[in-house]
Amino acid sequence: MPALVVSEDGLDWPRFLAQFHAARPGVIEAVLSRSLAGDHTPYRWLARAVSDAGTVLDVACGSGPMSRELLSRPPSASKVRTVIGVDLSADELRLAAERGPGPWVRGDALRLPFRDGSVDAVTSSMGLLVIRPLNRVLTEIARVLKPGGVLAAIAPALRPLSPSEMRVPARINARLRGSPRFPGSVELAGFTKSLQGAGMRRVEDARERYHYTVASREDAELLLSALYLPSTKPARVASAVDFLAHRLAKRGPFPITIPMRRVVAIK
Incomplete structure (x- = not known):
């Protein structure tokens, strides 16, 4: 993940994220690619926002799912697409290189190693929630975008969820005695103002429900292992897995709803 700063909640987020992605490279892709x-998956939804871009920079690329999604859907016949993935985690980039052609660049999203006005589009899955401070990364993204270039990003959201869709997540959180956490605000507080400060204009703010199906205990373990739970004891995680496994044994396979948000801006 890109370089971060210690947040106001006192957590050492840089250390936590470095350890998380070193120990579990590709785990977030494993969950979202099945949601x-x-x-379509969240990755395909994000790719559709930059469907005609030629040169795309994928910030906080992780194990490279966006790069592969974009390369599988080339732009119009008159264009050739190049997708460059950049991330701070050597372990995620190593996995990305095993799965796709790249190029892959180890770099800091707050100091992107690219020239001014050098890319047509920037994509980011999860990055805007973990790269701090938000205004600095948006300024850096705007710097590397060409005039008229597009920023498209997705992140988990708090809504939309119906009351029935909230029941299972609420019971998971009860067993965890907390909820998944991020360095930044899940609802991207101050996002529009930060965009304007960076010289970009928001043109879309959309939400979608995705469904991850729990059909085995392994599915439950995978889901829990992909959550950022920096202060949660392993016994609490095991309790949440047991709850999902018990529900599966009683009712059979069931979906868990994951609300996502897609924001698109133009320089």
């Missing part, structure tokens, strides 16, 4: 809304 569906109709015929």
Whole structure:
């Protein structure tokens, strides 16, 4: 993940994120690539926002799912697409290199190693929640974008969730005695103002429900292992897995709803 600062909650987020992604490279991709809304994953939804871009920089690329999604859907016949993935985690980049052609660049999102006005689009899955401070990363993204270039990002959201869709997450959180956490605000507080300060204009703010199906205990373990739980004891995580496994044994496979948000801005 990109370089971070210690947040106001007192957690050493840089250390936690470095350890998390060293120990579990590809785990977030494993969950989101199995989370569906109709015929598409969150990665495909994000790719659609930059469908005609030629040169795309994927910030906080992780194990490279966005790069592969974009390369599988080339732009119009008159364009050739290049997708560059950048991340601070050597372990995530190593896995990305095993899965796709790259190029892959180890770099800090707050000091992107690219020239001014050098890319048509920037994508980021989860990055805007973990790269701090937000205004600095947006300024850096705007710097590398060409005039008229597009920023498209996705992140987990708090809504939309119906009361019935909230029941299982609420019971998971009760067993965890908390909820998943991020360095930044899940609802991207101050996002529009930060965009304007960086010289970009928001043109879309959309939300979608995705569904991750728990059909085995392994599915439950995978889901819990992909959550940022910096202060949660392992016994609490095990309790949440046991709850999901017990529900599965009683009711059979069931979906867990993951609300996502997609924001698109133009320089």
